[in-house]
Amino acid sequence: MSRFFTSHPLSHHTGRTTLQRFERTTGFVIAAALATAISLALSGCSTPVVKPSVDLPSHFAASTASEMEPEAAWWEVYHDPLLTDLVRRAARENRDVKIAAERLRAARAGETVSQSWLLPSVGASVSGSDRSSGFNSATKQGYPDIKTTSVGLDVSWELDLSGRLRAGAAAADADAL
Structure with a gap:
């Protein structure tokens, strides 16, 4: 010793x-x-999402519709088919509006994906095989044909102990606004 x-x-x-x-x-x-x-402990840390507060003057908060606001289809007052066609085509083919709508759609899809991370995930699988030895019946006794089937089910759920998943979902929610 x-x-x-x-x-x-x-x-x-x-x-x-x-x-x-x-x-x-x-x-x-x-x-x-x-x-x-x-x-490892520090990599799981996340900061809370803080929504910015906007202070609006009181006269904006309680505004009502007035007679000075234009109608939704103001161009129809002129009964001009050319003007009506131009306004409708501009609304239909406006790239800026289409881009904004696609960005909003993508942000909402990202929000859905981020919130799905908080839920359990489930997966299923099925497989089978049929192996033939290729031998005749006299030799087959030593090498029989093999048939296998397997079924699997996987369930997993990541516990959000550090708040990383909740913070990601909150950030995606803020992007969708």
């Missing part, structure tokens, strides 16, 4: 005993484990 704690024949060039090397190695392992644990 005392030989374990004394100098090792190969350690004469370092001047350290086996116990000293063991303590040094243990210290490195503990430091590496601690650094890994801290970095």
Whole structure:
């Protein structure tokens, strides 16, 4: 037993005993484990989404429809088919409006995907195989044909302990606004 704690024949060039090397190695392992644990803990941190508050003057909050507002189809007052056609074509072919509508649709889809991460996921699989040995009936007794079927069901749910998934869903919700 005392030989374990004394100098090792190969350690004469370092001047350290086996116990000293063991303590040094243990210290490195503990430091590496601690650094890994801290970095994993910090990687799960997220900041809450803060919605900006906008203070509107009171006369905007309670405004009502007035006689000065234009009608929705104001161009029909002129009974001009050319003007009506131009306004409808401009509304139908307006690229800026189409781009904005597509961005809104994409943001809403992102919100749906982000909120789905908070729910369990389910997967199913079915497989089968039929292997023939190719031998005649006399030889087949040693190498029979094999038929296999397997069915699988997977259910998984990621617990949102750090709030990362909720923060992602809140950010996607803010993008959809």
